[in-house]
Amino acid sequence: MTRLVVIGQGYVGLPMALEAARAGLAVVGLDTQASLVARLNAGRSHIDDVSDAALAAGLAAGYTASTDAACLRAADVILVCVPTPLTADGGPDLGPIESAARAIGAHVAPGTLVILESTTYPGTTEEVFAPLVLGDRLSVGTDVHIAFSPERIDPGNATYGVRNTPKVVGGLTPACTRAARDFYAQFIDTVVEAKGAKEAEMAKLLENTFRHVNIALVNEMMRFSHELDIDLWDAIDCADTKPFGFMAFRPGPGVGGHCIPVDPAYLSHRVKARLGYAFRMVELAAEINTAAPLYVAGRLWEALNEHRLAVNGASVLLVGVTYKPNVSDLRESPAVPLAKRLTQWGARVSYHDAHVPSWRVPTDAGVLELTSVDDVYAAAGGADAVVLLQPHATYDLDRLARASSLLLDTRGRLAPSGSVHRL
Template structure:
């Protein structure tokens, strides 16, 4: 154990990061920047080729940072045999839901199976993927033990949930506190040694289960509160009250209130998904997480609510949705990023198309609609001009990127369905959704 800790303290350790996406890539850059040799492993040949060429495939991560890491010794590979060279293996792989809204653990299990033949004494394995409490013990532990080493003595196992907020300039990998739980006290000490050089504040907890539950609580907290304010939005709208004005006013209270704002639904790789990891696991204990599931139902219904407002607005203009040309403004899941995962904008587009509308989109961060597992549109981003806006029957403001010219949109759009509260003053052509 002490030899492993000393390697991290002296930065002689080789860091292996498995999964080079929105979580793994920033982590790689941080370790490389502070002097560690980093090996990145990913099954995506295209990602590996881009990184080895010093290029980034994530908009908010500059290619020059990747190029600098390459010049400092970072290399990407699809070869899992390279696992043996690493002193730490940090697993940053997806944990989506299947079509039954149950955890899909295939990426975690397949990755663990892939590294298992090459594990050796002195290594630490850290899972960062968001998952249900018990995953590290139930899925990783038995597989790591199959390498013949005793966990906590010959090899070390920890769970440290990722915390990333893409597009937020106020936080970076270094400044976001890192929660970590170890399978044994020795595992925890080695895990702390792994993260302390790279992260300003490491927060140890008593077990991997506690660390897994911490991540779920963080995201369930957001999901429930967003569900609450989305439900309040519907009530306020029926009463003729602007919910955004109400939230702003409530936010002046200096204690006991945190401002959450409504929107067209939940997006991203965490908040729409993570709560269901706990609801699924709770059933094993005979528990029904009604509060969490109710918020999920409210948030899931938001795209249909927005499309309902669109249909009302078109009807007021003497038009049906069928045959109308509708521009969806912003299709990334949050402002100022290119991340499309679980974006409610895409569901809005599908609902419009299913009801006979002719849908298009404009997003400066997504020039071409990407290939997605479940959603298919052969579209490119429309330019925002006075002529193009006037040619659409309606504009649905779904993601409020800073790069949009909102005054241009307001001036030339016949109808705007505003799901983000960008237009606070009453406007004849704006319907709040």
């Protein structure tokens, strides 16, 4: 039986560990957070897509969580699913990858397959990760196999999960690629071999940069379409009828999450650091998408003005404050800069989100500590304005529109009317 250690038990690592346990592998989920490990071993999941029942099934199948890196010694395969955040100056923070690699280097036995899954710039596996894993005592491709395999999980996606999302693998040697392919084939339907680790790393950044740039494209088009009195939402629906050569992206209040706003910056940083020039598409997309929540604030100002109201003193209800629908993840959520700007303008901000019982918004005047209103429809009825940010599946949007005297729909879900304004 394959003994697997998955380092990092977050949004990516936990579902992967449980899918492997379901397939009959002996799995240890290693994490540095003792409280998280205790919680997982007690059968309580912290991830939306992993129910307590699924975790219980994993525990029954032999999955266990641990903080003890000594478990790496007995592993046949090690997956690394640690975060890859940005530093304060916007560069890649490889600290978690480096510390995981050092822990592996201290314990790894010859014959082990080590795979990095964290999203990072091309070259990380070879230049940063492998030297720390191998040290002076081991050689890649003979003693230890090392590969990169991008994590493509899409939290909240009911159709595509770990098993049926094709997995790209690229090793530091052809033998490493084959070892990674054979490993994933045990519990993933389709495994795709990249030419090498750099190509697998680049594939992931291409996927996320593609989304980032296309979201920015429609967010920019939305601005001038509004001024030209063109319904861009309708234009997108029409374009989307073309059966080839077009993929629909729709405007919104900005991008969020751990991936889209962060990963392209890894690539542009790498290009600038190594080659000295800018990856202009990414820089422009970041500029447009970062400004999107502030544009929403401006459009709310305009809508309130039409209703003869000032933002200053208006009560504004934000509906859905996570970074995308049907998840509880608040990372990089555009709701934060929007709430901050509205508060700066003197609005009284409240919110509803069943996934987020309480919410902290840092503003210039200190942290705003908010609690979700209980009844979104009643609160909408009492607010001067409602901003629909994330259309969680639990919302009855028509009822929300009927309850609101002014609703700004940032997702194009409602037909415009006297009270419903669409971005």
